[in-house]
Amino acid sequence: MAEQNIRLRILSHLIAAAAGSALTFALVSGAPGPEPQPRAPEPQQAAPKVNVPKIPVTPPPPLDRAALLSVAAAAADATASGSALPGSSAALVGRSFILRMPFGCRGEMTDDAKSWAGWVFNPKSRALRLSARTTDLAEADWVTPLAGEMKFDAVEGFWIQRPWTRADQCVRGEKLMSDAMPTPGDQRLAIAQFFSPESPRNLRRGDRPYASTIKLEEGEMPSPEGYQIQLEGRITGFPDGQPVHCIQQDSTLMPRCVIAAEFERVAFIAPGKEEPLVEWR
DSSP: OHHHHHHHHHHHHHHHHHHHHHHHHHHHHHSOOOOOOOOOOOOOOOOOOOOOOOOOOOOOOOBOHHHHHHHHHHHHHHHHHTOOOOGGGGGGTTOEEEEEEEEOTTSSOSOGGGBSEEEEEETTTTEEEEEEOOEEOTTSTTHHHHHTTOOOSEEEEEEOSSTTOOOOSOOOSSSOOOOBOOOGGGOOEEEEEEEOTTSOGGGOOTTOOEEEEEEOOTTOOOOTTOEEEEEEEEEOOOTTSOSEEEEOSOTTSOOEEEEEEEEEEEEEEOTTOOSOSEEEO
16 A cells, blocks of 8 residues: 555656646747847948049130131121121130231331331341331221220220231232231221220330340341231120121221230241240230
């Protein structure tokens, strides 16, 4: 009997242990586990830097004699036909220009008072004197109607001789170009600077010519092809935005035109040379 009781106790302990193990397993298996941690994002590689080369902005080249004559011819044609001035010409306002004009083609200047430019050479002192004078257009009766709304009290510039040709050097042959001031009938195209009443007066040439004396080397002679005056600056234009204005007072004559400009540099040049003999800025 005692042995049977011992067996029952052992069996009850085993059953209780098994039940406890089962309960523990159930609790452990049913308990929620740790939540999964989010995966850290992979570091993104920075995009490679691309160096875009800067394209330099090249300014347009200066207008030359051919370009100035072309825009003046278009304005003269519009004036003669009673048409509006070409709108495309307005794009030239603000552009720089370089204009060369020949002088001294016939040799030494004989009458300074009647010449717009010329040269004189002293063989003893080897001194070569070059000179050119501006023309005062302010007093001409046609300038005010040509200028339109532009206010001015001085207009200084140069008449462009032989405005029908792009040649900017002395023409070879028997009929060499004269340095005499052009007659009113020959005054067809000028390039001039309009000075407002408020502009500094020291910018004006007035009666002062562009003149300078240089000494030639022994054995060196004045250029047999004359010399050139080089005008540099920018096109300023008129209040309506046009670079050239023309007026025609006689229908049988070509219109008279003026290119409105600002002179920034004036120089004397020997034909075929780039370096100036003398310059003013």
